[in-house]
Amino acid sequence: KNVVGEARISNGRKEQTSFIMIDSQSVKNTDTARDKRYDAGKKVSGIKRHIIVDTEGLPHGTLVTTADKIDRQGALDTITLHKDSLQNVEVVLVDGGYTGERFSLAVNNLVVFQKVCWR
Template sequence: MPGNPLEIQESLKNQVGAAREKQGRKACSTFLIVDAQSVKNSDTAGQKGYDAGKKVSGIKRHIAVDTQGFPHAVAVTTAEVTDRQGALEALKRCRSGLGRVKRLLCDSGYTGDPFAEGVQDILGKHVTVQIAKRSELHTFKVMPKRWSVERSFAWLEKNRRLWKNCERRLNTSLQFIHLAFLALLLRRS
């Protein structure tokens, strides 16, 4: 059983690759969907920030998933970190397993040339960033392919320990996210 945080991350990467190969796909995806989720802190949590857009005091989970909802890049930051900065941090952390990525799909929180240039600096000049735009303001509509990242966040929310952030350190929250996805993938295999 892995105990080192890098071993846990490597185990997750291997399980994601195995799950994709079981479906007849290559271990690393060429298309990723990026999003962030703000999570409230409990009283015992150590590090926190304030996300003014969502009015949440706590942390942010940044995740890049394939169309199956399997995580390829994950990062945890304080809530005041922008979606763009957090996504770049997640991609940097997991850069070694993202060599085949050609396209990233993001929501409107990731607009701007600095983000696209940052992605290209990390993953290569061949990567394109596509922004999924909503057609009408303030109406709910399922956006094609974007729902898979929301489903991944819903999978995380099924873990009692991840409903709120109770951890004193961001790295501990990150490891619990890795363990939650590992448990999900192991149940499926």
């Protein structure tokens, strides 16, 4: 069952979203963890969670990587992994960490419009 789709319908929305937001979060994990690396930007040794949500805050995709994974590449990997459930997406909102021509071209091949939100 598509739990997110059911939740959207119960909130009076269409089952599939047309607007998503992508971000990541670097967090520490246990000292004995096999897969962990250092995120120099956040000064965290651990893992990074790449998350796709809609305007309701409902998750449409997640991917866990080592913390040294570049945000742009993690976002592209997450979109690619969950591409089947993101077929109706027209707009992607990202922060300033998701810039660059290569990222924009890749996202524009998957969706209609990308918006970068500068702080």
